[in-house]
Amino acid sequence: EPEVTQTPSHQVTQMGQEVILRCVPISNHLYFYWYRQILGQKVEFLVSFYNNEISEKSEIFDDQFSVERPDGSNFTLKIRSTKLEDSAMYFCASSEGPSGGTDTQYFGPGTRLTVL
Amino acid sequence: QKEVEQNSGPLSVPEGAIASLNCTYSDRVSQSFFWYRQYSGKSPELIMSIYSNGDKEDGRFTAQLNKASQYVSLLIRDSQPSDSATYLCAVNVYTGGFKTIFGAGTRLFVKA
Numbered sequence: 424e425p426e427v428t429q430t431p432s433h434q435v436t437q438m439g440q441e442v443i444l445r446c447v448p449i450s451n452h453l454y455f456y457w458y459r460q461i462l463g464q465k466v467e468f469l470v471s472f473y474n475n476e477i478s479e480k481s482e483i484f485d486d487q488f489s490v491e492r493p494d495g496s497n498f499t500l501k502i503r504s505t506k507l508e509d510s511a512m513y514f515c516a517s518s519e520g521p522s523g524g525t526d527t528q529y530f531g532p533g534t535r536l537t538v539l
Numbered sequence: 540q541k542e543v544e545q546n547s548g549p550l551s552v553p554e555g556a557i558a559s560l561n562c563t564y565s566d567r568v569s570q571s572f573f574w575y576r577q578y579s580g581k582s583p584e585l586i587m588s589i590y591s592n593g594d595k596e597d598g599r600f601t602a603q604l605n606k607a608s609q610y611v612s613l614l615i616r617d618s619q620p621s622d623s624a625t626y627l628c629a630v631n632v633y634t635g636g637f638k639t640i641f642g643a644g645t646r647l648f649v650k651a
Contacts, residue, residue, distance in 0.1 A: 456639075466583060466627065466641040479636030514582050521637060527573075528639065530582040 425449045427531035429515050435537045436505055444500045444534045446515030455498045456516040456528060457490065459483070466514070472498065473521070505538045512536075541566045541632040545642035553650050558615040560645050562628030565609065571631040572604055574613045576624045577644065583627055587613065618649040 428447045436442050448455050457469040471478040472490050487503045498517075502509055512533045520526035542565040552558045560574075571590055575583035587602040589595045589611065595602045601614040611630075615622055625644040631637050 458641075465643040466577075466629075468638045468640065471636065471638060479634065479638045481638065527585055527588060530584070533582050 427515055427517055427529050429513075429531040429534050431534060432532065433535045433537070435539065438507055438538055439504050442502050442505055442536065444502075444513050444515075444536070446498045446500075446517075446531055447496050448498055448515070448517030449529060450496075452517035452519050452529075454478070454518045454521055454526070455490075455492070456518075457500045458514045458516065458530075459511040460514065460533075461508075461511040469500070478521075502536075505536075507538050510536055510538045541569075541630075541634070541640050543628055543630050543640050543642035545626075545628050545645050547643055547645060549646040549648050551648045551650060552618050554618060554620060556618050556649075558618045558622070558647055558649070560613040560615075560626050560628075560647070562611045562613075562642055563609055564611070564628075564630045564640075566630065566632045566640075567609065569630045569632055572602075572611045573629040573631075573639075574600075574602060574611075575627040575629060575641075576622075577627055578624045583629075583641075586626075615647075618647075620649045620651045623647055623649050 430445045455472045460466045470480040489501045514533045515531040516528040518526040518528045544563045574587045577583045589602040589604045599616045603612045627644045628642040
């Protein structure tokens with residue numbers, strides 16, 4: 424069964440460093456998403472992406488964040504200058520159609536980011 | 540601010556019992572509602588989606604939606620210890636584009 428994959432599973436970085444989290448969505452999916460979950464808290468929407476553009480973003484997704492689909496398979500989340508409060512699990516998801524409709528989002532296993 | 544509210548629990552039920560999980564949401568125009576299961580340290584896994592008022596059944600799971608009351612619930616029949624997890628209610632909201640808002644989740648413990 425096709426699945427969303429994410430690398431690395433765990434990333435440790437120093438405050439102020441840039442990190443890139445990578446995702447490979449399901450191959451025929453057109454809509455891609457990033458979420459984060461701080462330990463013990465709710466899953467929070469960061470951004471949705473379609474046709475090489477951001478469709479929607481939350482107030483969390485400020486100028487330190489960016490997303491890119493650098494090739495036909497990868498979808499990346501870059502955090503330019505990490506802060507301690509960026510420590511969280513980051514989930515990538517993908518869907519065939521837009522999330523506003525009835526299309527199911529399939530989640531990857533997540534990348535745990537630890538900022539020291 | 541679009542909100543999704545859930546009782547954090549924990550909800551404890553004996554094996555074989557019915558577990559009832561509830562969720563309310565604030566956005567009146569929301570059309571798509573989802574229940575996810577999340578085991579500790581794992582990603583959310585979709586259990587049910589529901590879009591119309593009424594009940595939707597899938598195996599041991601029944602989702603119920605009442606848009607007038609802005610309420611969605613999940614019933615788990617014949618609960619098993621393997622159902623012990625956090626159950627997340629999620630709602631698609633429109634804010635110029637669509638995004639999915641999750642509740643904080645209800646922790647369910649099924650005692651053997």
